[in-house]
Amino acid sequence: MVKKMTDEKMLDLKGLFCPHTNLLTIRELEKIQVGSKLRIEVDNADSLKGVIQTVKNKGHIIIDVKEKDQVFTIIIQKGR
Amino acid sequence: MEEANSLSEILSKDLNKLSKAELTEMRRNGLIQQRDPKFFICRLSIPAGVITAEQLEIICKLANEYGNGQVHLSTRQGIQIPGVPYERLSEIQEKLKENGTPTWGCGPTIRNIIACPGYPECKYANISTRKLVYRIKDFIDKRKLGYNLKGKFKIAIAGCPNSCANVYSNDIGIIGVVKPRVKEEICNGCKVCVAICKEKAINIVDEKAVIDFEKCVCCGDCIRLCPFDAIEPEKEGLTIFLGGKQGRHPSLAKKVMEFADEEMVLSIIEGAVKIFEKEGLADGVRKERFGALIERLGFDEIKSLIYGEEDDR
Secondary structure: OEEEEOOEEEEEOOOOOOOHHHHHHHHHHHHOOOOOEEEEEEOOHHHHHHHHHHHHHOOOEEEEEEEEOOEEEEEEEOOO | OOOOOOHHHHHOOOHHHOOHHHHHHHHHOOEEEOOOOOEEEEEEOOHHHOOOHHHHHHHHHHHHHHOOOOOEEOOOOOEEEEEEEHHHHHHHHHHHHHOOOOEOOOOOOEOOOEEOOOOOOOOOOOOOHHHHHHHHHHHHHHHOOOOOOOOOEOEEEEOOOOOOOOHHHOOEEEEEEEEEEEOOOOOOOOOHHHHHOOOOOEEEEOOEEEEOOOOOOOOOHHHHHOOOOOEEEEEEEEEEEEOOEOOOOOEOOEEEEEEEOHHHHHHHHHHHHHHHHHHOOEOOOOEOOHHHHHHHHOHHHHHHHHHHHHHHO
16 A cells, blocks of 8 residues: 655555544654655545644645545645 | 512422412522422533533532432533422522532523533634633623513524534524635645535636635635635634524524624624513413514514614613
């Protein structure tokens, strides 16, 4: 599920739902260093809401969000 | 039969000599006669349904000591102690008052004000519902509002349009709302708000979010969830609803004002209660609710009466 892409990690959460998506995101962010990036893909609004809420509350930065065919790709920079 | 005035005078009388008016006065003070007339339920006033754990412990002790050992959680976020014998009422009443949870609120009176948890506990809340409840309670007590009502009067407060506190079925319902505004210089059209808006009120036009205010209910979700903080609050306030009820013939409250401030809420409560005191009908069996009064006089007439009350002050 997790593979290396240059300096950013990639987490495919398609087909998964909250709170699974939140927990995997938090766990992945714990593994990387402050300033590093994590790319997440989610495919439903509920997971999107949960991930964004969690990431914002934990003090990380959302650098970019793109949507294509109902799949949201979120790039997060670890804030602290 | 001589009518006693204060509650302590009433409670010093013999149970069999109490008049109907005196029993009503007891009900107003939260002492409700049970089916077995020797026993009473003590209904406690707990605004917003929040007390400390210490207060709760004392209530439990009193329920064991004076009542039948049960504690009833009421539908209006209150607590009731059933099975208290008449002769022990004045004692438990004093102890409950000392505990900061006085008995209050049955019969023709303003009932316990209910609220959802609100800010800061709830992630959806736009307002601190408890603070507003305490302010309204204080206002009602200071002005002695609702002492001459003919029927009951209920107030509920919810922190957002999800309305967890059932504001639409109360005589006055209040909802905390926030109107969003898109900061076009920051918005990059990422579509997160489009996906998370429950009302489907947001569209992307030329890579910018555009909010359809015909659909928007001002819940504030998009403001909190925009990844780039590109949606800001334009204005915050309280939506006020009047005349909802449940019971035998339920009906929903109607919106009377949007984006009101707390002062406006207080004056609308005062106006509505005074109109209800003056115009409400009751014949001993049938008691008109505020919603029925609105239907009888017309919503516009009620509105002008409420605003008229304000002008008088």
